[in-house]
Amino acid sequence: MNVRKIVTFVEEIHSEGGNAVRPAARTAVVLAVIENPWAGEGFVDDLAPLIDKVAPELGALLAPRVVEALGAPVEAYGKAAIVGLDGEIEHGSALIHTLKFGDHFRTAANATTLLPAVEKRAPAGTVFDIPLKHVTDATTRSHHQTVEARVADAPRADEIVVGLAAAAQGRPQARLAPLSSEQ
Template sequence: MKLRKIITLTEDIHTEGGRPVDPIARTAVVLAVIENPWAGQGYVTDLLPGIDEIAPQLGELLAPRVVEALGAPVEAYGKAAIVGLDGEIEHGSALIHTLKFGDHFRKAANATTLLPAVEKRAVAGGAFDIPLKHITDATIRSHHQSIEVRVPDGPRADEIVIGLAAASQGRPQARLAPLASEQ
């Protein structure tokens, strides 16, 4: 894996809807900007060798960092793969849609649900939203949220931005009825 940089972001929401948020709602994001191992090769039929090599390294690198940055138990989580213009969306998907990547975060967060994801192709500096859902029950509406992020100088055409996001709670001031109330 050819890593260019790691970015760590946190957001603390103190007030929402004109009311204090107690406890403060924290979200953390960790992004790795890596060289796309398949860029410039044309259509690559077998992505597995790259997946086997890079996905576990990324999971091992990012999962503990995002949990540490959050500084609280993880209640919601998500992932992202943003591919530069010389790559395919499938290149990013290959790295994040494997247990070799996601299980690192599941274990670090004591989670059991699938990680929601965003995958897209974008120019450097393109904004993207990482979706988050509850770590053990994806039907808990209060934890359906997203965080917008961007890397000002990435992904370059031959790069992929891989990210993990975690939240310490659901949306600030969440008040939707549980899904069960409609079933």
């Protein structure tokens, strides 16, 4: 795996809707800009060999970094892959939609639910939203949220941006009734 750079964002929201948020709502995103391992190969029918090689290494790199950046227990989490214009969306999906990648984050976050994801092909500097869900109960509405990320110079045409996002809580000032109230 060839990593060009790692970018970390941490956000704290102290006020929402004109009201103080105490404690501050904290989110973290860690993005790795990597060389697309299938770049220049043309159409590759069997992605498995490079999935087996790259995905575990990438998960092991990102999971502890996002947990450390958050600096609190993870309550909501998500993942993303943005493929440069010379790649296929399937290249990003191949890296993030495998337990070899996601289980690193599940373990680090003491999580049991599937990681929500976004993947697409886009030019460098594209803004993307990473969806987050509760780590043990995907029906917990307060934790359905998104965090925005962008790397100004990535992905280049032959790169993939792979990221993990975490939140220490649900949305600031969340007040929707539980999903069970509608059933």
